[in-house]
Amino acid sequence: MIEKVQALIAEALQVSIEQIPPELAFGGIKQWDSMGHMGIMLLLEERFGVPIDADIIGALTSVKAICEYLAKHEPVSSEETGS
Amino acid sequence: MTEQLKITPAIAIPEHLAGEVQSKLAYVDEAILQARVAADGITLELRETPTDARRSELEDKVQRVVALMVQGAFRPKVQILEDHLDRPVPYTADPNPGLLERGEMFQEANGVYTVGPLVTRLIAFFEREFVRLADSFSAAPYRFPTLIPARYLERVNYFRAFPHSLTFVTHLREDIDAIDDFAQHAACDEHGLTTPPGSFAKFQTLLSPAVCYHLYFSLADKPLPDGQLAATAVGNCFRYESINLASLERMWNFTMREVIFVGAKDFVLQNRETGRERMRGFFEQIGLAYRVESANDPFFIGEFKKQAAFQSAFQLKFEIRAALPFKQGTLAVGSYNYHQDFFGRSLNITLPDGSPVHTGCIAFGLERMAFAFLAQYGLDVTKWPEMVRKGVAGSG
Numbered sequence: 001m002i003e004k005v006q007a008l009i010a011e012a013l014q015v016s017i018e019q020i021p022p023e024l025a026f027g028g029i030k031q032w033d034s035m036g037h038m039g040i041m042l043l044l045e046e047r048f049g050v051p052i053d054a055d056i057i058g059a060l061t062s063v064k065a066i067c068e069y070l071a072k073h074e075p076v077s078s079e080e081t082g083s
Numbered sequence: 084m085t086e087q088l089k090i091t092p093a094i095a096i097p098e099h100l101a102g103e104v105q106s107k108l109a110y111v112d113e114a115i116l117q118a119r120v121a122a123d124g125i126t127l128e129l130r131e132t133p134t135d136a137r138r139s140e141l142e143d144k145v146q147r148v149v150a151l152m153v154q155g156a157f158r159p160k161v162q163i164l165e166d167h168l169d170r171p172v173p174y175t176a177d178p179n180p181g182l183l184e185r186g187e188m189f190q191e192a193n194g195v196y197t198v199g200p201l202v203t204r205l206i207a208f209f210e211r212e213f214v215r216l217a218d219s220f221s222a223a224p225y226r227f228p229t230l231i232p233a234r235y236l237e238r239v240n241y242f243r244a245f246p247h248s249l250t251f252v253t254h255l256r257e258d259i260d261a262i263d264d265f266a267q268h269a270a271c272d273e274h275g276l277t278t279p280p281g282s283f284a285k286f287q288t289l290l291s292p293a294v295c296y297h298l299y300f301s302l303a304d305k306p307l308p309d310g311q312l313a314a315t316a317v318g319n320c321f322r323y324e325s326i327n328l329a330s331l332e333r334m335w336n337f338t339m340r341e342v343i344f345v346g347a348k349d350f351v352l353q354n355r356e357t358g359r360e361r362m363r364g365f366f367e368q369i370g371l372a373y374r375v376e377s378a379n380d381p382f383f384i385g386e387f388k389k390q391a392a393f394q395s396a397f398q399l400k401f402e403i404r405a406a407l408p409f410k411q412g413t414l415a416v417g418s419y420n421y422h423q424d425f426f427g428r429s430l431n432i433t434l435p436d437g438s439p440v441h442t443g444c445i446a447f448g449l450e451r452m453a454f455a456f457l458a459q460y461g462l463d464v465t466k467w468p469e470m471v472r473k474g475v476a477g478s479g
Contacts, residue, residue: 027424034425038389042155054160057396 025062109325159395174461194328194335208474217315227297290321303430311346331454372406405455
């Protein structure tokens with residue numbers, strides 16, 4: 001799971017995956033600013049199909065928090081379902 | 084002769100976005116005189132009857148704006164911190180006719196107003212109270228210029244976030260021929276000033292859209308002395324709002340008093356909250372009907388969706404919305420703002436530990452404050468709450 005999340009964050013922020021260590025949080029690199037954060041949220045919604053609302057946007061501010069949220073919501077990606 | 088154009092949006096506009104979309108339609112095309120978003124669709128009032136091609140072009144532009152703002156938008160979290168909208172107020176009529184009739188409001192241009200003695204005294208009364216709030220934080224007084232360098236605004240991403248509301252400043256080029264040409268041929272008509280081509284120099288400055296930016300720029304690229312700062316200033320601010328400009332409610336050129344906090348996160352957030360509590364007492368004393376609720380800044384179309392959702396999620400902005408009984412609506416007269424470390428990062432302002440500072444401000448629109456009060460209490464001073472009556476009696 002964590003590798004998938006790291007890859008998604010790297011894609012949203014347009015940086016290499018090496019710049020997304022497991023302990024990274026909002027503001028940890030300059031690309032993860034307000035706009036970068038919203039890019040991550042949009043991509044999360046699109047790829048994992050999980051519901052994203054204002055509370056979630058304010059809570060998912062680290063790699064760890066995103067992983068925990070996805071684990072809890074048992075996401076099924078579009079690739080896994082073949083759709 | 085005006086003409087109406089009805090458009091059914093390809094994507095349904097949720098109720099919570101109707102106002103935002105409607106305000107942005109002002110910037111879609113110069114032909115639009117008025118725009119309304121309702122459950123049955125979008126209605127545009129146009130300056131003239133459009134050709135079929137123009138009609139199609141306008142519809143495409145509107146659909147584009149709706150798609151950009153609505154598609155994938157997150158529903159904001161509405162948080163109400165205070166609700167005193169049910170506070171009884173004695174006046175329910177529109178104060179605008181009375182203000183015009185008494186010479187208390189005079190329009191110089193769209194969004195540009197002169198106000199008369201009574202409104203000026205009322206504004207001075209509110210100003211004293213806002214300065215009292217600043218003093219309660221021992222805020223250092225500042226005076227900031229009305230012009231702001233373009234390169235400063237670029238550094239804080241203002242051109243991307245709010246391009247529609249910018250007001251530019253220029254001067255004639257230092258060229259004797261250009262100056263002579265201008266002097267001989269410049270002329271005004273009902274559309275504005277017509278000038279010879281090539282008269283103006285490149286824009287180096289704009290009219291300032293906010294007060295607190297000047298403080299942040301003065302602190303840029305160095306550590307913050309003492310690690311924290313409370314400051315205050317009043318200034319002319321400029322936000323062009325096209326056809327949305329209206330009376331003292333929505334001016335192009337308005338006055339704002341700000342109390343500004345720079346420092347660690349807790350310092351900024353605690354002071355923002357303390358300021359709100361102190362203002363609650365004042366608003367109660369003057370009997371203002373209002374609510375404090377979460378809000379977002381009027382970001383431009385492309386940036387709106389993400390930025391507004393971010394502000395909502397992190398509770399960065401709360402507006403003081405005063406009741407306007409004659410409209411059965413509310414008007415934002417001030418706001419409590421937290422910018423996280425956005426300015427600290429963008430402008431390289433650091434705390435003693437090297438991390439970027441956090442910033443926040445409490446801002447009051449002075450003309451709006453006076454207008455909202457007049458909308459609730461009318462222009463007859465004898466019917467005003469005692470504190471305000473006394474406050475205007477001794478000034479000016």
